[in-house]
Amino acid sequence: MTRYFTPALAHLEPYTPGEQPKIQDLIKLNTNENPYPPAPGVAAAVADAAGALRRYSDLNCTALKEALAARCGVGPQNILCGNGSDENLMLAIRAFCDAHRPLAFADVTYGFYPVWCELFGIPRHVLPLGEDFSLDPAAYCGLGETVVIANPNAPTGRWLPPSALEPVLQTNPDTVLIVDEAYIDFCDAPPAQASCVPLTKRYPNLLVVQTFSKSRSMAGARLGFCVGDAALIADLERVKYSMNPYNVNSLTQAAGVAALADGGYFAKTTAAVRETRARTAAMLEALGFTVLPSQANFLFAKTPKMGGGELYEALRARRILVRHFDAPRTRDWLRITVGTPEEMRSLEAALRAILA
Numbered sequence: 141m142t143r144y145f146t147p148a149l150a151h152l153e154p155y156t157p158g159e160q161p162k163i164q165d166l167i168k169l170n171t172n173e174n175p176y177p178p179a180p181g182v183a184a185a186v187a188d189a190a191g192a193l194r195r196y197s198d199l200n201c202t203a204l205k206e207a208l209a210a211r212c213g214v215g216p217q218n219i220l221c222g223n224g225s226d227e228n229l230m231l232a233i234r235a236f237c238d239a240h241r242p243l244a245f246a247d248v249t250y251g252f253y254p255v256w257c258e259l260f261g262i263p264r265h266v267l268p269l270g271e272d273f274s275l276d277p278a279a280y281c282g283l284g285e286t287v288v289i290a291n292p293n294a295p296t297g298r299w300l301p302p303s304a305l306e307p308v309l310q311t312n313p314d315t316v317l318i319v320d321e322a323y324i325d326f327c328d329a330p331p332a333q334a335s336c337v338p339l340t341k342r343y344p345n346l347l348v349v350q351t352f353s354k355s356r357s358m359a360g361a362r363l364g365f366c367v368g369d370a371a372l373i374a375d376l377e378r379v380k381y382s383m384n385p386y387n388v389n390s391l392t393q394a395a396g397v398a399a400l401a402d403g404g405y406f407a408k409t410t411a412a413v414r415e416t417r418a419r420t421a422a423m424l425e426a427l428g429f430t431v432l433p434s435q436a437n438f439l440f441a442k443t444p445k446m447g448g449g450e451l452y453e454a455l456r457a458r459r460i461l462v463r464h465f466d467a468p469r470t471r472d473w474l475r476i477t478v479g480t481p482e483e484m485r486s487l488e489a490a491l492r493a494i495l496a
């Protein structure tokens with residue numbers, strides 16, 4: 141840190157993203173990327189959009205918002221597009237929290253929430269999950285604080301039906317509930333039942349955040365969107381236009397529209413991930429692992445035979461990269477992204493060899 145760096149941020153601990161190493165033949169199961177490529181039409185749409193790169197991108201993401209609105213059953217005025225969910229979550233936290241309105245979230249959840257609190261000087265209210273990493277919505281009722289809940293949660297994969305979160309909305313009418321649905325498309329239930337999006341029509345204090353990074357195989361394109369009451373979205377636009385108006389580049393906007401146009405590919409690849417998830421969970425349980433029930437594209441698992449850190453290293457030595465969170469409640473566990481069936485067979489072979 142130089143002497144030029146503001147003392148106000150002296151204690152800022154940046155978020156630690158999952159490793160992106162350049163190791164040959166690596167089986168990469170550490171950042172919940174999709175094992176399948178984006179929809180076949182995406183590459184052509186990007187190549188086409190490249191012809192107009194000298195122009196600034198559409199500030200409003202008009203075509204993308206219309207496609208998203210049609211898919212979500214809302215109007216374009218209910219949608220905000222951003223540079224990944226990370227940007228949308230950051231905008232929401234900037235817009236709906238302050239020194240007197242803390243952000244409440246679980247002790248084991250997405251690691252970026254506390255970083256934004258620190259960056260913006262927002263007090264945090266950390267609520268412990270249950271022994272089995274379950275979230276009790278009652279703990280968030282009547283708090284009078286802005287709340288963010290990842291559903292399904294990361295790194296646990298646990299999911300709550302939207303009806304379980306309604307009391308949080310009803311008992312906190314003066315603050316916003318942000319539901320981070322980065323993994324929602326991997327739920328077994330269809331989107332209309334799994335997602336809180338339909339509730340945005342009834343609750344003006346609900347913001348749902350989703351991403352193209354996971355279920356649409358577009359992590360590198362950086363595209364996310366939020367759904368909420370038009371007035372809530374207007375608040376976010378206000379902050380967006382105060383920070384980075386052209387936040388979604390034109391290649392990404394074109395890629396997003398093309399991805400949404402291919403519903404068949406989306407259905408096929410998300411179903412494949414769900415099927416591989418079920419098989420992998422059964423495989424891990426057969427090897428003696430405890431596996432949390434997951435509705436995401438990853439599994440959170442631990443074995444009594446070896447500590448999480450040790451197993452992480454043993455897998456890494458075999459060119460299989462998973463995620464280990466070295467914190468008191470998570471250090472026995474590994475978060476394993478669901479890959480292709482072939483990758484999961486390699487994982488099984490490695491685990492059998494290591495634990496033999």
Ligand SMILES: Cc1ncc(COP(=O)(O)O)c(C=O)c1O
Nearest residue numbers: 224225226250290294322351353
């Ligand atoms: C719970 C959760 N929210 C948000 C994100 C960020 O996603 P994006 O790539 O859309 O910024 C992640 C990424 O892993 C995540 O796990």
